[in-house]
Amino acid sequence: MSAALYEADTENSTSLEYLVLAAQAGDREAFGELATQFEPMIYAVAVRRLGNHSEAQELCQEVLVKAMQKIEQLKVPAAFAGWLRSITVRMAINRQVRRAPVLAAEPQTLDANCCEEATPLDAALEHERAQQVRGGLARLGSLDRDTLEAFYVRGESLIEMSAAFDAPIGTIKRRLHVARKRLARQLEAAAAE
Numbered sequence: 001m002s003a004a005l006y007e008a009d010t011e012n013s014t015s016l017e018y019l020v021l022a023a024q025a026g027d028r029e030a031f032g033e034l035a036t037q038f039e040p041m042i043y044a045v046a047v048r049r050l051g052n053h054s055e056a057q058e059l060c061q062e063v064l065v066k067a068m069q070k071i072e073q074l075k076v077p078a079a080f081a082g083w084l085r086s087i088t089v090r091m092a093i094n095r096q097v098r099r100a101p102v103l104a105a106e107p108q109t110l111d112a113n114c115c116e117e118a119t120p121l122d123a124a125l126e127h128e129r130a131q132q133v134r135g136g137l138a139r140l141g142s143l144d145r146d147t148l149e150a151f152y153v154r155g156e157s158l159i160e161m162s163a164a165f166d167a168p169i170g171t172i173k174r175r176l177h178v179a180r181k182r183l184a185r186q187l188e189a190a191a192a193e
Helices: 001-025 028-050 053-073 076-098 107-113 121-140 142-153 158-165 167-192
Strands: none
Touching: 001 028, 001 053, 001 076, 028 053, 028 076, 053 076, 121 142, 121 167, 142 158, 142 167, 158 167
16 A cells, blocks of 8 residues: 555545544534535445345434434444444344335226125126026036036036946036036027027
8 A cells, every 4th residue: 555545545544534433423414514425325335135125225324323322332433434334234124024015906906806885786787697597507408407506506526427327537528518608508598588
């Protein structure tokens, strides 16, 4: 290190130590100069830890207030920068731990999570639809009706239905498809009446 650089470095550390000692003695102007000098460093650490500009600015202010309150605890004035950095890191970690997780607020997410109570009208319409389906089922042939009831009402699997009807699974699938189409036609005819 050249003599000029050594003198400049010694002068900077001496002025830093002088400002810290003055701030420890209660000199608010000295602390203000320290705050002005180290605020960019505090902000850089905070924004790196928090990833949010406005939270980093808030934390910056909180760190400076905490440092002003605790500056008399600093034993080595030359270690002010490291001491300030450690306060910033600790407070950033505390803020991260305490902050609530950010949830997605997309309209689809909100719609999916909103709980709506069923209205009496909804209940009446649902009851009417159920009656229409029962009526449509009654007008179907017994094989179609039995196939649909086994699958949709009793919740039987295709394998269980295959055993019960003594028919291959492919046949059961075809019967379900045909029975659904016939039921749909029955419901359309009932709605047209």
